[in-house]
Amino acid sequence: MKEVHIETLQELLNSFANKDVFIHLETTNGAYASHFDTKVFNAGAFIRNAKIRYELGKVIDDMPHRIGLKMEHGWVYAQGITHYELDEHGRLLMAGLDYTGKLAIALEISETPFSY
Amino acid sequence: MTLPSERHVLIIFPHPDDEAFSVAGIARLYHQMGVPVTYACLTLGEMGRNLGNPPFATRESLPEIRRKELIAACEAMAIPDLRMMGLRDKTIEFEDDEKMVQLVTALIEELNPSVIYSFYPHYAVHPDHEATARAVKEAVRRIDKEKRPRLLGCAFANNTLAELGEPHVVVDIKSVGHHKLRALQAHASQTGWMMAETAKRVDDGETPADSWLSIEKFYVVQQDDELGEPIQRVHY
Numbered sequence: 001m002k003e004v005h006i007e008t009l010q011e012l013l014n015s016f017a018n019k020d021v022f023i024h025l026e027t028t029n030g031a032y033a034s035h036f037d038t039k040v041f042n043a044g045a046f047i048r049n050a051k052i053r054y055e056l057g058k059v060i061d062d063m064p065h066r067i068g069l070k071m072e073h074g075w076v077y078a079q080g081i082t083h084y085e086l087d088e089h090g091r092l093l094m095a096g097l098d099y100t101g102k103l104a105i106a107l108e109i110s111e112t113p114f115s116y
Numbered sequence: 117m118t119l120p121s122e123r124h125v126l127i128i129f130p131h132p133d134d135e136a137f138s139v140a141g142i143a144r145l146y147h148q149m150g151v152p153v154t155y156a157c158l159t160l161g162e163m164g165r166n167l168g169n170p171p172f173a174t175r176e177s178l179p180e181i182r183r184k185e186l187i188a189a190c191e192a193m194a195i196p197d198l199r200m201m202g203l204r205d206k207t208i209e210f211e212d213d214e215k216m217v218q219l220v221t222a223l224i225e226e227l228n229p230s231v232i233y234s235f236y237p238h239y240a241v242h243p244d245h246e247a248t249a250r251a252v253k254e255a256v257r258r259i260d261k262e263k264r265p266r267l268l269g270c271a272f273a274n275n276t277l278a279e280l281g282e283p284h285v286v287v288d289i290k291s292v293g294h295h296k297l298r299a300l301q302a303h304a305s306q307t308g309w310m311m312a313e314t315a316k317r318v319d320d321g322e323t324p325a326d327s328w329l330s331i332e333k334f335y336v337v338q339q340d341d342e343l344g345e346p347i348q349r350v351h352y
Contacts, residue, residue: 001171024175030165031206031242035274046163046206083171093174100309101169108175115176116204 001083001095004065009084012092013057013067016109023069024048024108025078049113052076064096067107078107119287119352122151126229126265127195128220128252130158130208130244132186133303138270139233140193140296141289141332147194148292154197154227157186158219158248163205166306173305185303192298199223209247216251217258224255229265232256236269236335239276249337257339268334283333287352293329300328 028044054069054076068077080096087093091110098104108114125146129135135143135155146153160179167173173181183200190198201219203211224232235249249269256267268285289296300307336347 001167001174026163026175028163028165031244035241038274082169085174087174087176091176093176095167095171095175097167097169097171099169101167101171102165103167103175104165106175115179116202 001085001093004059004082004084004094006059006061006065009059009065009094012084012086013059013069013109016092016111017054017057019111020051020053022049022110022113023052023076024106024110024114025050025076026103027078027080027105028103030102067094076107078105080105081107117350117352119145119149121149122146123230124227125151125153126223126227126232127153127155128158128223128232128234128248129155130203130242130248131161131164131205132157132159132182132189133161133300133306134235134245135195136189136193136296136299136303136307137328139332140189140299141292141329142233142287143193143195144292144295145287145289147196152197153195154199154223154229155190155195156199156201156223158201158203158208159205159244160186160200161205161306164306166309178305181305182303185305189299189302192295192302194295206244208244211247213251213254216247217254220251220255221258224259224265231266231268233268233270233334234337236271236280236337239271239273239280239335240269241273253337253339256337261339261341264339267337269337270333271335280335282349284336284347284349285334285352286350287332287334288330289332290330296329 026046029042033040034042054071056070058068060066065081066079067081081094082096084094094107096105127139143153161182162179164178234252235245237249237253240246240249256264
């Protein structure tokens with residue numbers, strides 16, 4: 001994965017628009033967050049292989065980046081994206097890595113289902 | 117005291133690297149004694165967060181990296197029988213509870229272990245650890261009391277010492293510490309930062325804060341019908 005290049009990532013988001021796509025979206029503090037710091041309220045969310053169709057996808061030029069996908073009846077968005085790649089299977093993988101290299105958020109888009 | 121021999125040792129943990137921290141030394145000691153060891157690793161740690169910055173992996177490439185690390189770690193620990201059970205990281209507690217018990221029961225029936233190493237329920241911190249601990253304990257509970265394998269659990273919640281006291285079983289693994297170090301190093305995607313930190317402390321003239329490379333410690337997991345029975349604390 002490389003650091004986000006806005007124009008390239010925007011083109012990639014456009015290329016998946018108006019298609020049935022599978023998404024992976026997760027955000028987490030890590031399972032040990034409140035073990036190491038009892039003041040942390042540990043919350044996270046994970047969705048994998050949800051099938052959606054978006055009419056508009058947009059990446060915002062703030063660091064770390066926000067990405068929003070507008071659907072016919074709703075929205076998907078992710079905050080904190082720093083890196084991305086189009087992998088060898090043609091899937092758009094986006095990730096937000098914190099300063100220590102830990103994944104804080106992932107948003108991935110694919111025309112075929114992700115592995116289990 | 118010398119470590120007693122066993123008929124078969126069954127290790128059950130959910131994530132690649134759980135075993136390296138907990139039982140790498142003891143697995144290597146059993147190998148030297150000629151005791152057969154099986155490690156059932158329930159997931160491939162697909163949700164591991166350490167991807168590096170700059171990243172060396174993606175959410176999608178991480179499972180294959182961790183599979184290879186797990187195999188390399190088992191070589192370092194001399195665990196000949198590694199079973200990758202195909203569940204997904206962070207989902208074990210949401211699986212059907214009976215299915216999880218049956219998964220463990222099938223392993224026990226096949227291997228007939230005299231001792232099982234896993235996590236200690238309620239003191240294992242991570243939801244996958246707790247779900248694993250529950251399933252293992254329940255599978256063992258269903259076995260006739262006289263025929264049950266001994267169940268030893270790792271516990272590391274912050275309240276462990278206060279509530280459970282000193283570990284029941286403490287094993288000196290210094291003679292195989294270098295093998296354990298290799299096992300931990302094999303899980304580089306998860307342990308790399310920690311190994312670098314440990315090496316720095318050693319360079320700075322400090323010994324590693326934790327005693328990972330010198331002892332391994334466990335609590336006897338008792339079933340309800342065993343609660344009155346005394347637990348002897350032993351050091352090997």
